Structures are given as structure tokens and as C-alpha cells.
Amino acid sequence: xxxxxxxxxxxxxxxxxxxxxxxxxxxxxxxxxxxxxxxxxxxxxxxxxxxxxxxxxxxxxxxxxxxxxxxxxxxxxxxxxxxxxxxxxxxxxxxxxxxxxxxxxxxxxxxxxxxxxxxxxxxxxxxxxxxxxxxxxxxxxxxxxxxxxxxxxxxxxxxxxxxxxxxxxxxxxxxxxxxxxxxxxxxxxxxxxxxxxxxxxxxxxxxxxxxxxxxxxxxxxxxxxxxxxxxxxxxxxxxxxxxxxxxxxxxxxxxxxxxxxxxxxxxxxxxxxxxxxxxxxxxxxxxxxxxxxxxxxxxxxxxxxxxxxxxxxxxxxxxxxxxxxxxxxxxxxxxxxxxxxxxxxxxxxxxxxxxxxxxxxxxxxxxxxxxxxxxxxxxxxxxxxxxxxxxxxxxxxxxxxxxxxxxxxxxxxxxxxxxxxxxxxxxxxxxxxxxxxxxxxxxxxxxxxxxxxxxxxxxxxxxxxxxxxxxxxxxxxxxxxxxxxxxxxxxxxxxxxxxxxxxxxxxxxxxx
Amino acid sequence: xxxxxxxxxxxxxxxxxxxxxxxxxxxxxxxxxxxxxxxxxxxxxxxxxxxxxxxxxxxxxxxxxxxxxxxxxxxxxxxxxxxxxxxxxxxxxxxxxxxxxxxxxxxxxxxxxxxxxxxxxxxxxxxxxxxxxxxxxxxxxxxxxxxxxxxxxxxxxxxxxxxxxxxxxxxxxxxxxxxxxxxxxxxxxxxxxxxxxxxxxxxxxxxxxxxxxxxxxxxxxxxxxxxxxxxxxxxxxxxxxxxxxxxxxxxxxxxxxxxxxxxxxxxxxxxxxxxxxxxxxxxxxxxxxxxxxxxxxxxxxxxxx
Numbered sequence: 001x002x003x004x005x006x007x008x009x010x011x012x013x014x015x016x017x018x019x020x021x022x023x024x025x026x027x028x029x030x031x032x033x034x035x036x037x038x039x040x041x042x043x044x045x046x047x048x049x050x051x052x053x054x055x056x057x058x059x060x061x062x063x064x065x066x067x068x069x070x071x072x073x074x075x076x077x078x079x080x081x082x083x084x085x086x087x088x089x090x091x092x093x094x095x096x097x098x099x100x101x102x103x104x105x106x107x108x109x110x111x112x113x114x115x116x117x118x119x120x121x122x123x124x125x126x127x128x129x130x131x132x133x134x135x136x137x138x139x140x141x142x143x144x145x146x147x148x149x150x151x152x153x154x155x156x157x158x159x160x161x162x163x164x165x166x167x168x169x170x171x172x173x174x175x176x177x178x179x180x181x182x183x184x185x186x187x188x189x190x191x192x193x194x195x196x197x198x199x200x201x202x203x204x205x206x207x208x209x210x211x212x213x214x215x216x217x218x219x220x221x222x223x224x225x226x227x228x229x230x231x232x233x234x235x236x237x238x239x240x241x242x243x244x245x246x247x248x249x250x251x252x253x254x255x256x257x258x259x260x261x262x263x264x265x266x267x268x269x270x271x272x273x274x275x276x277x278x279x280x281x282x283x284x285x286x287x288x289x290x291x292x293x294x295x296x297x298x299x300x301x302x303x304x305x306x307x308x309x310x311x312x313x314x315x316x317x318x319x320x321x322x323x324x325x326x327x328x329x330x331x332x333x334x335x336x337x338x339x340x341x342x343x344x345x346x347x348x349x350x351x352x353x354x355x356x357x358x359x360x361x362x363x364x365x366x367x368x369x370x371x372x373x374x375x376x377x378x379x380x381x382x383x384x385x386x387x388x389x390x391x392x393x394x395x396x397x398x399x400x401x402x403x404x405x406x407x408x409x410x411x412x413x414x415x416x417x418x419x420x421x422x423x424x425x426x427x428x429x430x431x432x433x434x435x436x437x438x439x440x441x442x443x444x445x446x447x448x449x450x451x452x453x454x455x456x457x458x459x460x461x462x463x464x465x466x467x468x469x470x471x472x473x474x475x476x477x478x479x480x481x482x483x484x485x486x487x488x489x490x491x492x493x494x495x496x497x498x499x500x501x502x503x504x505x506x507x508x509x510x511x512x
Numbered sequence: 513x514x515x516x517x518x519x520x521x522x523x524x525x526x527x528x529x530x531x532x533x534x535x536x537x538x539x540x541x542x543x544x545x546x547x548x549x550x551x552x553x554x555x556x557x558x559x560x561x562x563x564x565x566x567x568x569x570x571x572x573x574x575x576x577x578x579x580x581x582x583x584x585x586x587x588x589x590x591x592x593x594x595x596x597x598x599x600x601x602x603x604x605x606x607x608x609x610x611x612x613x614x615x616x617x618x619x620x621x622x623x624x625x626x627x628x629x630x631x632x633x634x635x636x637x638x639x640x641x642x643x644x645x646x647x648x649x650x651x652x653x654x655x656x657x658x659x660x661x662x663x664x665x666x667x668x669x670x671x672x673x674x675x676x677x678x679x680x681x682x683x684x685x686x687x688x689x690x691x692x693x694x695x696x697x698x699x700x701x702x703x704x705x706x707x708x709x710x711x712x713x714x715x716x717x718x719x720x721x722x723x724x725x726x727x728x729x730x731x732x733x734x735x736x737x738x739x740x741x742x743x744x745x746x747x748x749x750x751x752x753x754x755x756x757x758x759x760x761x762x763x764x765x766x767x768x769x770x771x772x773x774x775x776x777x778x779x780x781x782x783x784x785x786x787x788x789x790x791x792x793x794x795x796x797x798x799x800x801x802x803x804x805x806x807x808x809x810x811x812x813x814x815x816x817x
Contacts, residue, residue, distance in 0.1 A: 040775060042594035049595075050551045125565045130555040180587060187595045204594055204601065206767050234676060234765040238660055242675050243669050398547035398780070405556075419553045430555050437556055 021502050027250040028511045031227035033478065035251040035506070036234045037241070040205035046166050047119055048187035050128040052502070053231065055420065059221075060210055060507055061102075062166030062193030065093055065112070066158055067220035070499050073332075074156045076220045079167055079194065088153035088456055089136075095144040099217050102191075102198035110170040113311040116148060118173060119165070119344075124186065130430075130479045131164040131419060153454045155461055156334070156423035161423055167194060172188040196224040196507040207232045222341060224507045244269060244489060246349065251490040253504070257319055260487035271489050273319040274498035277330050278417040278484035279427070280364020280375065282367075286440045286477055289407030292365045299357040301476035304411070305343035306350035307386040313378050314482045321485035327469040328428060328478050332500055335424035335452060335465035340473040350386040368404075368412040370397045405436040415484065420501040424465050425453045432472060439478040444468075525629065526791060535789045536576045544568075545780035549592055550609035551788070565767040566592050579786055588790070589783030598787035602769065606791070608678055612761070613753035615688035617638065617746060620695040625742070628703025629735065632711060647697035659690040659763045676765035687764045689759055695749045701743055706738030740807055747803030751796040 027034060043049035046058035049365075067078035077083075083093040099107035116138035119126045120389055126132060134154040140148045150157060169192050172176045176184040191199040194217075197210035208231040212224045232249070234240045241259065243249040245268060255263070255271075263508075264271040282304070288296035310324045329336035354362060367383075367390040369376035376392060383390045390411065403409050418426035428449045438446070445468045452464035472478060488498050495510040546563035547554075554562070563569045567578075582589060588598040623646075631643040665676040666686060677683050710716060713736055719729045752767060761771035769788065776784040 022806075040594070042591075042596060050554075052551075122561070125561065127562065128551060128554060128558050129561055130558050132555070179590065180582075185595065204596060204604070205772070232765070233767075235762045235771070236765070239663070239676060239763055239765055242663050245668055246671065246675060248675060328524075396548070396778070397552055398544055401547055402544045417553050435556055 008151050016192040027247060027491055031511070032225050032505060033229045033251065033494065033509060034232060034249045034250050035229070035504075036232045036240050037252075038233070038235045038237070038240075039252070040233045041208050041231060042102050042202070042204040043187040044191050044199055044202050044208055045187050045189070047126045047132075050131075056503055056506070057210070058166050059195070059503060059505060060197040061191055061195040061199055062168070063195050063219075063221070064162050064165055064167065065095075066162040068159070068162045069220070070501065073422070075162055078220050079112075079163070079244075083158075085456075086147070089150040091148040091150070091157065092141070093146050096145070096217065096219070097144050101194050102213060103169070104171055107167070107169075107194055108143050109146045111167055111273035112146045113138045113140050114170040114172070115165070115168050118168075124173075127418070128164075131160060131421075134160060134342065135165075137212060138331075143286075147297065153456050155453070155456050155458070157427045159334070159421050159423045163503075164419060168192065182436045196221055197229055200228075205233060220508055221505075225510050226506070229506050241489070244491070247491075250494050251496065251504070251506075252487070253386055253486050253488045255487040255489050257317065257487060260489060263489055268492070269489050270492055270494070270496075271487060272498050273321045273485050273487050275323075275332075275500045276417070276484045276486050276502035277332065277420045277422070277500070278502065279325055279330050280378070280413070280415050280481040280484060281328060281430065282411055282413050282479040282481060283404065283409075283439045284409045284476065284478070285407065286475075286480075287407070291408075292363075294357075294359065294363055294365060295355045295410055298476060299353045300359070301479070302343065303353040303357070303386060304352040304383065304388065305476055305479050306346045306353065307388065308379055308382045308479070308481075310346040310481055311345065313375060317375060317378060318482060319485035319487060322482050324482050325480040326473055328431065328472050328480050329424045329428070329465075329469065330418065330422075330483055333418065333422050333424045333426065334458075335428075335461055337462070337466045337469060339466060341468045342473075343476075343479070347382075347386050354387060359387070362389065364389045365410045366391045366392070366393055368393045368395065368400050368409045369414075370395055370400045371415055379413060413481075417502065420503050422501065424469075425449075428465070428468065429453050431478075432468065440472075440475070442475070442477070444470065445471050445477075521797075524793075525601055527797070528793040531791055531793055532580075532786055533576065536579070537572060540572065541622040545782065548780035579783065583786070583790070588656050588787040591776070591779045591781050591784040592647065593779045594784070598783045601772065601784065602787055602791055605767055605769050605772055608766060609754055609761070609770060612684060612687055612691065612757060612766060612768060613750055615684050616692035616753055616757075617695065619688050619692035619748050620699055620749075621746065623692070624696045624700035625703050626737075626782070628700040629707055629730070631700070631704045632707030632738075632740070633730070635708065640704075645698060650693050650697040653693075654764060655694050656689055656759050658693060659760060661685065662686045662690060663763070678766055681724070683764075683766075687757075687760050687766060690763075691753060691760045695753075698745060702742050703738060703746055706741060707734060710734045710738045736810060740811055743806050744803045745811065747806075751792075751799045754795055756794060 036052055039051055039053055041053050046062060048390055063079050064266050065078060065080040067076045069076055079096055079099060080093045081096055083091055086092050095109060103109060116135050118124055119132045120135040120137060122129060127366045134150055134157055136151045141147050172192060173186045173189055176186050176189050179185045196213055196216045198213045200209040200211050202208050210229045212227050216223055234243065240249060240252045244252055260271050263269055270512065271457050284295040292309045294458040314322045314324050324397050326338055327336055327340050366390060367376060367380060369392065373394055380390050380392055400412060404412050432445050433447050434441050448468035452461045455461050490496050495512050499505060546568045549566065550559045550562050567575060579589060590596065591598050591601055594601055627643040631640040634640055663675055663686065666673040673685055674683050716729060716734055719733050757768065757770040758774045761768045773788045774793050776788060
């Protein structure tokens with residue numbers, strides 16, 4: 001009755017209303033690429049909204065000075081024509097002369113100087129200041145030549161300039177409305193970039209519509225071909241899938257593995273599993289500040305490392321594009337090395353280590369997590385096999401990071417996306433330089449990471465990262481787990497290439 | 513009557529104030545609000561900056577009094593996440609939620625009152641069993657499951673109704689049924705119970721003995737009395753729908769107030785949360801008051817007392 005009832009009831013109602021809407025006309029037929037995530041977007045400004053959605057839209061509407069070729073990892077000119085380091089803290093950049101902003105104004109050195117001086121000024125409240133804080137200021141050297149000054153040597157500068165520093169027009173924020181508290185409302189200024197798509201309309205929390213910039217210069221990004229790109233907020237994954245199957249959407253991601261596999265089996269849409277820059281790790285209460293003191297003993301941390309079959313979790317739960325990691329970084333990041341102490345799956349050894357540490361019958365503890373509960377539950381299962389009964393405390397990210405900062409978690413299963421920056425400094429520079437996020441505050445590690453973050457010699461950097469990562473992995477301050485992989489599901493009409501940095505490049509998508 | 517209304521209003525204001533104070537302090541329970549506003553990959557430095565920008569570095573009481581001072585002047589502040597005036601966001605989304613709520617309650621009443629009446633006229637008959645089945649299913653079936661089932665058949669398989677959005681009235685058919693169906697059992701059972709009680713009373717027997725037509729007895733004399741508790745329940749349920757239609761709004765991607773409230777809590781968007789709580793409290797109070805007045809209109813005994 002329960003199964004039949006909705007069918008009968010709704011069929012009767014439909015007959016009564018005489019409804020018929022037919023297939024949704026979207027996608028290829030009206031030259032609009034509709035994509036969706038569960039997050040609301042209201043502020044369309046890459047500096048005043050640093051959600052993943054705006055990172056994606058940032059590459060649509062704006063350009064950086066440089067461009068990272070994802071196939072080769074090489075940095076190519078985009079708004080710049082060439083650049084050179086004058087010294088360790090001074091970068092000279094020459095600019096293209098054929099670029100126009102969406103409002104028709106020409107791009108030149110004044111725009112670069114304005115952008116950098118605005119975002120590097122902490123008082124202007126850029127929301128992820130850590131992405132731009134390496135820059136001190138910029139000076140104009142000619143109509144299309146600028147000098148960017150850094151506070152101190154920062155070898156990842158080009159990576160950040162290519163991925164996180166988008167150029168805005170000179171004076172863009174000058175007429176920003178004043179809020180009631182007297183501060184300027186930078187986020188409400190209408191977007192005006194140089195990118196392959198220009199902003200048409202924003203309906204707060206509902207959609208953001210972009211249209212092709214017909215005057216786009218092309219360059220390393222190439223010229224866009226699809227007429228419009230529309231972002232829609234749809235909170236529920238089942239609804240996103242329903243819209244995709246009925247033509248209301250052309251592209252979604254973050255589809256759970258089981259649903260993605262079912263969709264793949266149906267064959268109506270394209271399903272791809274692609275790697276991301278996000279990594280998973282378990283951090284331990286190394287200094288014994290939490291109620292559970294067991295993890296102060298390295299043998300217990302080693303037991304945990306040997307107890308978990310990371311390979312099996314990766315293969316069976318995350319997806320084919322995921323790999324096991326041994327270092328606290330993503331393998332695609334500069335400086336990340338796999339040549340560190342490794343901890344293979346060996347439950348017998350784990351039990352012996354626990355017995356040696358004084359826990360022959362295991363012990364009870366707590367594990368905290370905030371993302372993909374099933375992954376942590378798998379970890380709990382493996383720990384139970386060796387006698388560690390870990391109770392799961394699943395909570396919001398903010399609550400968990402807050403607890404971790406206070407040192408109240410025995411083990412926390414976390415993830416980090418590095419803002420898609422392909423440099424190890426984007427993760428080690430946050431977690432192993434001392435402070436609340438650092439589980440160990442190991443002076444030797446801190447020194448090596450800080451030095452690697454300011455040394456310009458690539459080989460020396462690699463050596464320093466190796467030294468620090470070997471210590472982190474060897475001492476098990478973290479147990480690096482695996483890289484995340486995402487399931488992308490999109491229309492068969494769409495020629496779309498997934499990228500390894502979790503930033504879909506819609507500007508290079510085409511209709512088949 | 514005026515004194516009564518003023519007293520009710522005073523109590524309502526105190527309730528709204530208390531609720532807003534509790535909401536304000538509760539935002540800190542799930543953790544640091546600055547961290548909720550920051551992206552996941554924000555560093556400690558980013559989070560500290562956000563804390564300062566949005567004033568979360570001040571004592572909670574100072575933050576609350578600051579908000580209250582501005583609120584009594586009609587300034588509900590700006591949403592930290594959406595970067596818009598909280599009042600504008602609410603008034604932008606309220607009509608959608610009102611429309612959804614009104615459609616759902618209309619559907620619920622159209623289905624439940626006739627069924628309740630029929631079930632009472634023919635107790636223990638097939639129609640009574642059918643009505644009971646509908647009530648049990650409505651009570652037992654999670655609204656998200658019902659919504660997804662409708663979506664599967666009407667949206668995907670038959671392509672009869674649009675799945676998401678609010679572009680036309682067709683967009684509201686499935687959400688209104690899904691939301692309204694949840695209310696149906698309560699209203700129907702109340703109607704049935706009320707009708708059974710009234711139909712067994714002396715004045716109905718007298719009315720019948722006087723030779724009044726059965727329909728007149730049923731609708732003018734019986735239903736009018738039996739419906740009184742239904743009016744109160746409907747008002748409460750309508751208030752619930754305005755703030756509590758989170759699941760349905762989420763499933764059908766309807767940009768309404770319930771969804772906004774949920775998201776604002778997740779994002780620790782204090783000004784937005786406070787404004788929503790205040791608006792919903794006022795709605796609840798107004799609806800309850802209207803239900804009382806309607807009851808008084810329908811039942812002369814209440815007017816006299």
C-alpha cells in the first residue's frame with residue numbers, strides 16, 4: 001500500500017490537473033551550460049567570497065598574470081607576456097597590450113598595481129588573506145610593466161599568482177557602497193574582470209549567469225565556445241541528479257560513489273572519477289592534552305597506522321582516482337615526497353605494539369570527524385579489529401577545528417584542500433609551523449618548513465620538505481591517509497575535461 | 513477585549529525577545545562562528561581576520577545589545593554570508609515560503625476535512641478505513657521520501673511537472689502536496705473526532721427531529737462546532753510550515769525562508785538568523801491571535817466569555 005499509494009494519488013492528481021511540461025529545454029539546445037552545487041552564492045567577487053564556487057567562477061570571469069598548464073605543470077603567461085625575478089623578493093612582470101575588461105576599458109599596469117595594493121592591504125579585509133599576504137605591494141614601471149614586491153622570499157609566488165590572484169580594474173572598489181557601520185562594501189561591486197565569461201545576472205542564493213566574452217583575447221586559456229554558463233544552487237544531491245537526468249542541469253560533482261556507479265551503469269550520462277588536491281589525514285593528540293593520553297606514546301600511534309588498511313578504503317570507498325599517501329601533502333604539490341617512513345597494513349603488528357605499550361586488550365577512545373562519515377566508520381572498524389574501540393564524534397567542521405585548536409581531540413580525521421595550490425607550502429605552511437593547528441610544535445620540523453617556504457632554490461626546498469615530512473611521517477604526528485577523488489557526472493552532450501585540482505574549467509568546455 | 517489583546521501582545525514581545533536572546537547565544541554552541549564564515553581551507557590568520565571584521569571578537573552580550581539597539585530602530589543588520597540587508601533577504605524570500613505554505617495548507621484542508629467528515633458519518637465503514645489508512649501513511653511516511661517518490665514519477669519518469677524552481681504554479685504542485693500531506697492526518701483525525709462527538713450530541717438529535725435537511729444539519733450545525741479545534745491546529749501548522757518547510761524547500765530547491773534559516777544556522781550568520789527568528793515569531797504570534805479571533809467568530813460562547 002505504501003509503495004502504491006503515492007503512485008495512485010499523484011497519478012490521479014496529474015489527471016485532474018491535466019499537466020504536461022515535457023522535457024526541459026536546457027544545455028546544448030539553448031547553448032547554456034547549467035551546473036550546480038549545494039552552496040548559495042550571493043557575492044560574486046573572488047576576494048570577498050572564497051567558496052569553492054567562486055574559485056571556479058574566478059577562472060571564468062577573471063584572469064591571473066600567469067597560467068598553470070595542468071598537463072605539464074608548467075607556468076605560462078596569461079595577462080603577463082613574461083616575468084623575471086630581479087632578486088628574491090622582486091618580480092618584474094610585463095603585460096599584454098591587447099586585453100580589455102568586460103566594461104570595455106583597456107587593461108594595463110595601473111590595474112595590476114591597484115589589484116595588488118588593494119588585496120595585500122590587510123585593512124581591506126580580503127577573506128583569504130593567506131593567499132595574498134606574500135605580496136607587499138606593486139609599482140608601475142611602464143604602461144604595461146610592473147614590479148611586484150614581496151615581504152620575503154616566497155618560492156610559491158608564481159603558483160599563487162596563477163591560481164589565486166585575479167586582476168581587477170583600476171579603481172574598481174573606489175565607489176563601493178558604504179555600509180551602515182561606515183565600512184565599504186567591496187563585495188557588492190559588480191564583477192568586472194578580463195576573463196572568458198562576463199557576469200550577466202546574480203539572483204542571490206539562486207543562480208549566477210555568465211555569458212561568453214566575445215572579445216576575449218584567448219591566450220593560454222583559449223577562447224570560450226559555449227554561449228552561457230549558469231550556476232544554480234540545489235542543496236539536495238538527489239534533486240541535482242533528477243535535474244541532470246531530465247536535462248535541467250548539464251554538470252554536477254561530488255556525487256556519492258554508489259549513486260555515481262548506478263548512473264554509470266544506466267549509461268545516460270558521463271561519469272568520471274577525478275583526483276582532487278584534497279588529502280585525508282588523521283591527526284593525533286601527540287602532547288597528551290586531550291582526555292585520552294594513549295596517543296602520547298608513539299607505539300600507540302604506530303599501532304593505529306598498522307591497523308588501518310588505507311589501500312582498501314581508497315579502492316573500495318573513495319574511488320579509482322584516489323591514492324594512498326604517506327606524506328602530509330598531495331603528490332601533485334611541489335616538494336611533496338613519498339620517500340618517507342611508511343606504515344603498511346599489519347594488524348598483528350598493531351596488536352603487538354599495543355601490548356608493548358601496555359594495552360594488550362586495547363582501549364577505549366574517541367575519534368572526531370566532519371566529512372564523509374563512512375570513511376571514518378571504516379577506520380573505526382579497522383581499529384576495533386586490533387582492540388581500539390573508538391567512539392565517533394561527528395560534527396561540523398568549525399566545531400571540530402575549534403576542539404582541535406583547544407587540544408581536546410584524541411584523534412581527528414580531517415581533510416585539507418590547499419586552496420588547490422600545487423605547492424607543499426599550502427598545507428605544511430598551515431599545519432607544521434607552530435600554532436594552534438600544529439599537532440606537535442616540533443622545532444626541527446618548524447624550522448625546516450619555514451626555511452622551505454622562503455628558499456628559492458628548488459632542490460634545496462625539496463630537501464628541506466623531505467627532512468620535515470620524514471620526521472612528521474616517522475613520528476606519526478599525522479597519519480596521512482589518501483587523496484580525495486570526486487565523481488563528476490555530466491551530460492553526454494558536453495565535452496568536458498576533468499582537472500586534478502578540483503577547479504572545473506568551464507571556459508574550455510564544448511558541446512559535442 | 514483591548515486589554516486582553518494588549519496583554520497578549522506584551523507576552524508575545526517578551527517571547528520574541530527571549531527567543532532572540534537564546535538564538536544569539538546558541539550560535540556559539542556548535543563552535544567558533546568566525547570559522548563557520550571562513551572557507552574550509554582558511555588559515556588561523558584568515559579566521560582571526562574574519563573574527564575581527566564581523567565583530568565576533570567582542571563579548572557576546574555586547575554583540576547582542578548592539579544588535580538589539582539597531583533592531584529596535586528597524587535595522588536588522590546585514591547577512592555576513594549573503595552580504596545583503598537581512599530584511600531585504602527575508603522579504604525577498606518570504607513570498608515564496610508564504611505561497612508554498614498557503615498551497616500546502618489548502619491541499620491539506622481540501623483533503624482532510626471532507627475525509628474526516630465522511631469518516632465520521634460512516635464510522636468503521638470502508639471510507640473510514642481508507643481515511644485512517646491515509647492518516648497512518650501520512651504520519652508514518654517521511655516527507656522527504658514522499659517528495660522524492662513524487663519527483664521520480666512526475667518529474668523524471670513522466671516529465672509532467674518541473675522538479676525545481678519557482679517559475680510557475682506547476683513548480684509548487686509537488687512541494688505543496690508533500691508538505692501538506694504531512695499535516696493531513698492531524699487535521700483529519702481532529703475533524704473526525706470532533707464530528708463524531710458533535711453528531712452524538714443532543715442538539716443535533718433535536719435538529720434532525722425538527723426535520724432539517726441532513727446536509728444542513730451536517731454543515732451548519734455539526735461541522736461549524738466540530739471545526740473549532742481544527743482552526744487552531746491549522747494556524748499552528750501554517751506557522752510551522754513557514755519556518756519548518758526546510759526539508760521540502762531543500763529537496764525542491766525552493767529558495768524560501770525555512771531553507772534560509774537552516775543555512776544561516778550552518779553558516780553562523782547571526783544577523784540573518786536573528787532577523788528570521790524575529791519575523792517567524794511575529795508570524796506565529798499573529799497566526800495564533802487570528803486563530804483565537806476566528807474561533808470567537810465561529811463560536812458565540814467564546815465571544816461572550
